[in-house]
Amino acid sequence: MLSAFPSRFCFALGVLTAALLVATPLQAQDQLRGDAPDDWLIQDATVLTVTDGTIENGDILVRDGDIAQVGRDLSAPSGVETYDASGEYVMPGIVEAHQHMAISNVNEATNPVTAEVGVGDVLTPYDVGIYRALAGGVTTAHVMHGSANPIGGRNETIKLRYGVTNPDRLQMDDAPRTIKFALGENPTGLYGQGRDQVPRTRMGVEQVIRTALTKAQRYTEAKQAYQSGDRARPPAHSERMEVLAGVLRGDILVQTHGYRADEMLMLMDVFEDFGIQDLVFHHANEGFKIAPELAAFGDNGAGATVFSDWWSYKFEVYYSTAYNAAVLTENGVNASINSDIPGEQRDLYLQAAKTQRYGDLSATQALRLITLNPARQLGIADRVGSIEEGKAADLAIFSEHPLSVYTKPQRTYVDGVVRFDHEQDPDDMRLRVDPEGTVALARDGWSRHAAHSCLKGVTQLRATKNGVTLENTGR
């Protein structure tokens, strides 16, 4: 059986794929979808717009990658491909507010303040995790610096254009810049316990942030003084201060890792002192305790992006509830649900559905947790997050209602291009493999332990039945 196989197998395949070997490398810039169309008419679907109700037997016309028209009985202009989605559901492409896939580095864990670094400089379009996210209806992801430092690096909002090989093409044009802050045990464990350095306590975390922002104020003032002629020379250039000055100006949105209510209240106080308005808490497992305070922060409230029902994985995360997202939502906090860990980005629709079991959110409220709300948190809701004319044609098509446990993702469009198709989903979707590697190596596969987590690059305290252990997670 085995010995008979290669010749049969290869004869047929040889004919099919000989062309692949002679393909010129000039086409390689978008290896999978090179010339795929971005003009589509999606017909007869149940359209879950998220902002404007549900349209039964609805059509969506996509032109040049944008949503041109949403309605019923639309006709396809010439040259526009059609997709018959009868019996299927279309929702806005899922926006993942917190991920660490598709980047080569996560933490620059050498200094408590590293605002000058940015994961946008080390994007990895080859990461098959992008495809796995697409297979779960995700079209946009906020890929983040880790939580080792009180002030970490800049994050990057990417569109999941899996198949492009130039990292720049993953970036979402005009998405506001964002930066990672981190509170609590990650920084205190790494710097305080690990290196006998500030911050050892939550008080220290506050001090590190206040000191850095104060320095940035002085830096800004010194630059202004030089420009107005009150100072002979400009201050020594600092990439770090340039970024923090952007935070103070409100150009760069702050995305803060934090679990406990007290430290979230602390940071809101700090930001009020410095006049910073844009604040989203990530994880916020105790967010439900201070939902009204979060909603009342600044002009627009502080956002919170949370896990559906994951907690108890370290000491500061023992106090939580699966009702967190629902409590936040009902109290007027702009809340979203994220997956954080590469590998977990595939079933955000299922995570959102849990808020119907725990908290009785409506289908629209639940879907907004993974579409419009995270888009607002990232400052990109004018382009994505709902099915509206003029927005990007980022669409996820499901076999059943996306909040049903029986649903299966069928197709995912990013900017009008089909980037995942259940009907064409071969086994090997890697963009490249190690030329010196073997299949056995590839088979080692993904392990949760090796994945980029928030604390990648940090020695981590892990509580187990056998006591507390130190664990190094690699860089």
Add this chain to the structure above:
Amino acid sequence: MTASTFRRYGLGLLGLVLLVLPSRLCAQDYEVPTVTDTYALQNARVVQAPGQVLESATVVVRDGVIEAVGDDAEVPYDARTIEADSLVVYAGFIDGFSHAGVEMPDTEDEDVEDPGNPPPDAAGIQPDRSVRPFLSPEESDLKSLREAGFTLGHVAPEGQMLPGASAHVFYGGETADDMVLETSPTLFAQLQTANGYVYPATDMAVIAQMRQLFREAERRQQLDAAYERDPTGRSQPPQDPEHSALFPVLDGETPLAFYADEALSLHRILALHQELDFPLVLAGLGEGHELVSTLQGVDAPFFLTLDLPEEPTRSSGPDTTMADTTSAPSQYYSPEFKAPSYETVAEEEANLELRHAMERQAYLKTAATLHEAGLTFGFTTREADPGDVRSTLRTMIEQGLPEETALAALTTRPAAQLGLDNRLGTVEEGKIANLVVTDGPYFGEGTSVQHVFVDGRLYDYSSDGGDTGEVSGDVSAVLGTWSYTLETPQGDLSGEVTIEGGPSGLDGTFTGPQGDEQPLRSVSFDGTTLSFTVDSPQGGSVSVSVTVEGDTFDGSASTSGGSFPISGERTSSPNATQK
């Protein structure tokens, strides 16, 4: 007798005096000081430049310069004549980027007091260094590369993100001073993190640090200029060697020479190049085939690596060998394949093996791919095994790189890219006497390098020349009989090697798997590395280089067809029997 010839005789006499001094035991492949610095290669086939061949001509070398080339060139009476009727003369090869001849001091890992804010050298920021103090003519890669035909290279110090200034270095000479043609043509840069947990510990921090250094250097340069215009009443501008070393880069005079093979690193370097607008030299490009159209828009000299991916050792079983598509793909990977059930996982595995082979094929074709896209490039040996250089070039040619282009990429192109084409790259009157002399076409199988001239110095590799190897260190570490195992794609081959002799020279016998015996040539040993050459009865030769550790050795055996791992164990030694 004219004054100048007298001077030359004087030099010759000096050479004779040096010869009798015992301390002047120099490199084995370097002729002992000669009585003349003038050479004539008579009646050779001279490849003056790619595509420009003199079928039978004489090349005269005098005092490090090519004095004459042509069929009517006169052989000077003081010249040492080399009968070159069956030999081919090429311009000496130029290495676009390497660390050949560089011996960096061992640095101890110092404890950095504040790892988040380390001193510049701990961070790898050393653009004020030069490669010059680290050069040594005795460095082993330099010797091996010279034997492969390389005569000059663009050589940089080793280090992290900004290791220092490079130099144009001759791959020969008696002292480090002989080696330097030009200093500081470029500053070497790479996306390389600091050692240990020290900032920058990630690529993203290296990139941020590059931005920081550039912007601050810009500011300091402006302050310097203002101060120079009118120092009165101004405080002195801040200065340190690291920022000052970047001023010529900001001025567009000195390029940053980056080395990177990975596509992602290349993209990141090009993004930085675009953002900071520095002149760029780009070496490595091992995955250049991944970003051809991007490279087409880049204005920089390119140097392609002479390292190709190894053929992977297949997991097991006879079916997996079908994936070898190196020369003529007979089976194809199917990107559409879906294993219908767990029972067909073997089909999946076979398909994925083909994928690996296909991926490797793309690397073997990189040179041809870049060439077909209209990109011009030289070569870099930084990651290459010197013994594999010719087989790598042959693979590139088999995969579609025209032979003339390959030769140009070794000679005329790097000469132009490094701004040395007025002095190097061709066999022409007036050029520096860097020459490679072979007994056949350089890229042909079975051809071997007979002589290499570096700056007019002759290195003789012909069989009647330096056939005894250089020996130093305790030879008892290698004497005796060794059993060896050679891993080849066809399976393991084993036999015996016997090493005999003493500190004054080694020889021995190589017994093949069939029991056929061959004498060892050029046996050398330096205390750890044992190398020798064995002529194959079928023609061609095998160069073996192994590291000896106790009673075992490990290394590689290189032939024109590739390089294979070889390991061995000592089965008997004279010491053991004496004890």
